[in-house]
Amino acid sequence: MQTTMESNKTIIAADTVVILDNQIIGKPAGKEEAVSTLSRLQGNTHQVVTGVAILKGEKQVLFADVTEVAFNPLHRNNYSFMWRNTSLTTRPALMPYRSG
Numbered sequence: 643m644q645t646t647m648e649s650n651k652t653i654i655a656a657d658t659v660v661i662l663d664n665q666i667i668g669k670p671a672g673k674e675e676a677v678s679t680l681s682r683l684q685g686n687t688h689q690v691v692t693g694v695a696i697l698k699g700e701k702q703v704l705f706a707d708v709t710e711v712a713f714n715p716l717h718r719n720n721y722s723f724m725w726r727n728t729s730l731t732t733r734p735a736l737m738p739y740r741s742g
Contacts, residue, residue: 649699656695662688685715 660667662682670676689708696703 651698653697654694655697656692658690658692660688660690662686680716683713685713687712 660683667679667682667688670679688711690711691706691708693706694704
């Protein structure tokens, strides 16, 4: 469904997904799932893809950016620290080491 916007209004939207082994990893629903996700990511390199849409009147700009992220191995104690200090909606906070 497409609606017409006033030409003086600008909408900017963005979203990010994490991809490991060609699979999108969803946001964890709880602590167990977060620990499972961290276990899968640690010691691996994954992709973070951010898509952006900018709309103004009839004009639109769409683009995406991909970042390769190397995730160092974690000690099990780090999971609890990260869980206590991040929000489930704050995925980048779950990535302690970034390369590229």
